[in-house]
Amino acid sequence: MTDASPSRRRFLRAGVAALPAVLAGCMGGGGGDSTSTREPGTVAVGPNGEFVYDPKELTVAVGDTVTWEWESNTHNIVVESQPAEADWPGTEGGATKTYDEGYTYEYTFEVPGTYEYYCSPHRNVGMVGTVVVEE
Incomplete structure (x- = not known):
C-alpha cells in the first residue's frame, strides 16, 4: 500500500473526528429558536419534523390571540393545566384526534395565568408548551 491511499486507520480516525459535528446537527436545538421569523403570537407545531412547539x-397579554401552525403531521394540543376561571379546550377531539401539516388553530386568551x-x-418525548397570559 502506498502513502497516497488512505489507510483504514486514517479513514476511521477521520470518521470519529467528524462524529461530534454530525451528532450536533442531528440532535439540534429542539425548537425554541429565538431568531424565529414567525409572527408574534404564533407557535409552530412540529417544525422541521421535530417533536416540539x-x-x-x-x-401574551389578556385578549391576545395565539395561532398554532402545523408544520408536520400527527400533532394536537391537549390542555394539562390552566387558571380555574379559564375554559381553554385545546384542539377539537381531545387527546385522540390529531392534525397534519397545514392545519391552523387559534385561541384568544381572556384569563391571566399560566x-x-x-x-x-x-x-413522552417532551412535546410540551406553555402560554403565560399577563394583564
Whole structure:
C-alpha cells in the first residue's frame, strides 16, 4: 500500500473526528429558536419534523390571540393545566384526534395565568408548551 491511499486507520480516525459535528446537527436545538421569523403570537407545531412547539413558552397579554401552525403531521394540543376561571379546550377531539401539516388553530386568551399543554402522541418525548397570559 502506498502513502497516497488512505489507510483504514486514517479513514476511521477521520470518521470519529467528524462524529461530534454530525451528532450536533442531528440532535439540534429542539425548537425554541429565538431568531424565529414567525409572527408574534404564533407557535409552530412540529417544525422541521421535530417533536416540539416553537417557541416552547410564549407570553401574551389578556385578549391576545395565539395561532398554532402545523408544520408536520400527527400533532394536537391537549390542555394539562390552566387558571380555574379559564375554559381553554385545546384542539377539537381531545387527546385522540390529531392534525397534519397545514392545519391552523387559534385561541384568544381572556384569563391571566399560566396555561400548560402537550401533544398526546409525543408527550413522552417532551412535546410540551406553555402560554403565560399577563394583564
